[in-house]
Amino acid sequence: MSLSLANVEGHVSNPEEAVALKLRTEAESNVRIFASLEELPDSLLSLFEKEAHQNFFLTLPWFQNFIKTALPQDDRLRIYGFSGPGAESTNAGMLLMRSSCNSKWLFSSRKLQALANYYSCLFAPHLADSGAGPRDALQALTFAIAAEMPRWDAVEFKPLDVDSKEFPALVEALKAAGFVVQTYFSAGNWYLPVNGRSFAQYVETLPSVMKNTLSRKRKKLEKMGRSRIEIVVGGDRLAAAIDAYMKVYLASWKQPEPFPQFIPGLIRTCAAMGALRLGIIYIDGEPAAAQLWIVHNGCALIYKLAYDERFADLSVGTILSAALFQHALDVDKVAVVDYLSGDDAYKKDWMSARRERWGILALNPRSLHGALAIARHIGGRAVKRVALLLSNRFRRPK
Numbered sequence: 484m485s486l487s488l489a490n491v492e493g494h495v496s497n498p499e500e501a502v503a504l505k506l507r508t509e510a511e512s513n514v515r516i517f518a519s520l521e522e523l524p525d526s527l528l529s530l531f532e533k534e535a536h537q538n539f540f541l542t543l544p545w546f547q548n549f550i551k552t553a554l555p556q557d558d559r560l561r562i563y564g565f566s567g568p569g570a571e572s573t574n575a576g577m578l579l580m581r582s583s584c585n586s587k588w589l590f591s592s593r594k595l596q597a598l599a600n601y602y603s604c605l606f607a608p609h610l611a612d613s614g615a616g617p618r619d620a621l622q623a624l625t626f627a628i629a630a631e632m633p634r635w636d637a638v639e640f641k642p643l644d645v646d647s648k649e650f651p652a653l654v655e656a657l658k659a660a661g662f663v664v665q666t667y668f669s670a671g672n673w674y675l676p677v678n679g680r681s682f683a684q685y686v687e688t689l690p691s692v693m694k695n696t697l698s699r700k701r702k703k704l705e706k707m708g709r710s711r712i713e714i715v716v717g718g719d720r721l722a723a724a725i726d727a728y729m730k731v732y733l734a735s736w737k738q739p740e741p742f743p744q745f746i747p748g749l750i751r752t753c754a755a756m757g758a759l760r761l762g763i764i765y766i767d768g769e770p771a772a773a774q775l776w777i778v779h780n781g782c783a784l785i786y787k788l789a790y791d792e793r794f795a796d797l798s799v800g801t802i803l804s805a806a807l808f809q810h811a812l813d814v815d816k817v818a819v820v821d822y823l824s825g826d827d828a829y830k831k832d833w834m835s836a837r838r839e840r841w842g843i844l845a846l847n848p849r850s851l852h853g854a855l856a857i858a859r860h861i862g863g864r865a866v867k868r869v870a871l872l873l874s875n876r877f878r879r880p881k
Contacts, residue, residue, distance in 0.1 A: 514627035517562040520547065527564045527577050530609035539758065539779040540605040546579060546598065548752045552744040553602055558583050561595065565623045576620030577609040578628075592852040593633060597640045602745060604672075604784070604823040605642055605840065607649055617649050621656035629660035629847070636852035638662065641842030642669040642824065654843060662845035663857050669842045671826035673834035677818055682809040693832050697805055700798040710799075711768075712806045715761040717754035725750055727763045727770035728789075735789035746775070746787065753777050760810060764803045772799035776807050781818040783811040804833070 517523055520543070534541035550560060558581045567574035579598040599606040608624070610617045628638060638657070643650050645666075657664050677685070686694060704710040715724040725747050732740075740746060753759035753775075760776035760783070772790035776783055785807075790800040811817050822830045824840065846860065847853030 513567060514563060514565045514623055516627075517564060518560055520550065520560075520562070523562065523564065523577075524566075526566050526575060527562075527609075530575065530577050530611060533611065534607070534609050536780055538605050538607070539777055539782075539784060540603060541607055541609065542756075542779075544752045544756055548745070548748045549598065549602070552748045553600060553742040554581065555583070560598070563624050563627060565620050565627075567619070574619055575611040576617070576624055578624050579609070592636045592856075593850075595628065595635045595638045599641065601741060602749075603642065604786075605644065606640060607643060607647065608653065610649065617652040618656070621649070621652050622659055625653075625656040625660040625662075625845075629662065634847055634850040634853070636847050636850045637856060638845040638847075639842065642840035643843065645839050645841040650841065650843075657843065657845040661847070661849065663848055663853075663861060665844045665846070665861055667842050667844065669840045670824040672824060672838050672840055673822040673826070673830040674836055674838070675820040675822075675834045676836060677812060677820065680812065682812040685808070685812060686805075688835075690832055693801075696798065697801055701802055701805070704797060704802065709767050710771075710797075710802075711765045712803065713763045713765070714807065714810055715763070716757070716759050721751070721754055724761050724763055727765075728761060728773040728775065731763075731770045731773040731791055732787075732789045734791040734793070736792060737789055749786075750775065760807060760815075762803050762807045762810075764799050764806075766794055766797065766799065771797070772803045774800075774803055774807055776811065778811065778815050778817060783807075783815065783817045783820045785820065785822050808833070 528543070531541070531543040531546075535543070539545060554560065561580045561582055563578040563580065565576045580595050581598050582593070582595050597603075597606045608617065608621060610620055628635060640653065643653075654664050654666060675685075680688075686697075689697070713720070713724070715721060728750070729747070732746075750759060750761060756779075758777050758779050760778055762772075762774045762776065763770050764772045770791070771794040773788070774785070775787040777786050778784075785804075788800060788804070790803075808820065811820055820834070822834055826837075844860070846857045848857060
């Protein structure tokens with residue numbers, strides 16, 4: 484369905500506002516909302532192909548598995564798509580969002596969130612290449628969100644690349660649409676620029692304690708003759724590898740998955756894409772450690788890892804990590820190895836660089852819950868702004 488600004492409250496007080504309102508209305512007339520991926524036209528589906536070159540977590544297969552296996556039952560998919568004038572417009576954009584419909588109270592807060600959760604390591608708007616940059620598409624999309632009735636009390640995006648050009652553009656667009664915006668730290672992200680090194684060259688850069696431990700434990704396992712390492716990329720061994728992974732995970736220290744079908748679905752998705760590197764180390768024929776790596780566009784993503792605590796003294800996790808690093812550097816010849824979300828201490832031993840993922844919380848001063856949230860989260864000058872907006876909203880026209 485198409486959106487317009489016909490229901491925006493207030494009146495235009497000067498020519499500049501009239502021009503801004505006209506541009507805003509024209510932009511939003513090209514915004515549509517879709518309830519499923521299957522509804523998307525080719526012009527928007529093509530944005531997945533563009534973003535697929537940037538990051539695995541923005542690809543169509545990632546979202547297909549996410550929607551199928553990790554979307555809460557009460558959540559609803561809302562895809563905001565913008566296409567500029569012309570059939571071949573380079574000014575197009577898309578925001579994949581979700582809204583919760585589990586409110587038990589009539590006046591519960593209404594929140595719109597990025598199509599992401601615990602499993603997502605990166606989120607971003609899907610944008611076409613445009614000489615004007617992301618500004619126009621993002622403003623059209625955020626204006627459309629702001630114009631919806633009933634109003635959204637809050638709109639949240641995370642985890643985002645704080646260093647990307649889209650991050651400040653999205654903040655600016657949300658502010659222009661009338662939201663009060665707060666940015667916040669979400670997670671650290673450790674990664675390794677390979678710089679053309681082989682695995683042997685990389686090992687020489689590891690901390691001496693770790694390097695010695697790795698060498699000693701590997702020799703011990705080889706001497707015992709009890710271990711076997713398998714790296715599965717798909718094929719006939721896929722089902723058995725998934726079973727082995729699940730067995731290790733259940734025997735590990737980790738909490739049960741909130742969505743049990745997500746990881747098996749992701750493994751199959753990665754296998755179909757040629758991106759799967761599922762490592763399993765067996766001790767006496769029994770799976771002792773498992774790691775899910777994803778190789779995509781020259782980057783090896785270390786997505787999930789676990790080990791059976793009964794084998795902790797053999798350092799099976801460290802040995803399996805080394806085997807997968809060797810495969811990534813010497814076989815896949817990746818340019819980057821990425822440990823994804825989290826500032827866990829052990830990641831510093833393997834990685835050499837760090838960046839951050841941030842979130843954006845946009846609160847609506849034109850709704851009761853939004854105004855209360857602004858007072859609670861931000862306060863100060865933002866509260867004064869809310870009071871002014873509310874007073875203008877309820878002021879009787881002269």
